[in-house]
Amino acid sequence: MASARLTTRAKLAITLLAALGSFAFAQDAFVIAPEVTAALEQGEPVSVIVALALEEGGRNVSTAEIASLQDEVLASLSADEFELSVRYSHVPALSGRLYLAGVDKLASNQRVRRVGLDTGGGGSGESQ
16 A cells, blocks of 8 residues: 555656656756746736755755745745645645736745646645
8 A cells, every 4th residue: 555655656746747847957947937927917826836946965855854845935925925735745846826926936035946837737736
């Protein structure tokens, strides 16, 4: 059973990283994807995936460290800026609805690597 759960979590992580695309971890890429900005210009909140920046070093990161990083980013945003949909326990990312008011905060947050459109997919969220 634990093996099946790990496989499911691994599949979710791979699906999420694929959805973010390789740009999610580019060192010199801009933070907010142009597609997100264009969608926000329509006046409605946008479903996004927020890839979070881990400290460099290539070491394994615990679920507690991921949760702490998520807490730090979420604490910087109000309900008028970002509405959380999913907190991933094994992937340093969040998904939710981004409002125009939250763009500058996410773009300037050193703990945010990339914000891209959430185009849906096959995984399910782990917790909120």
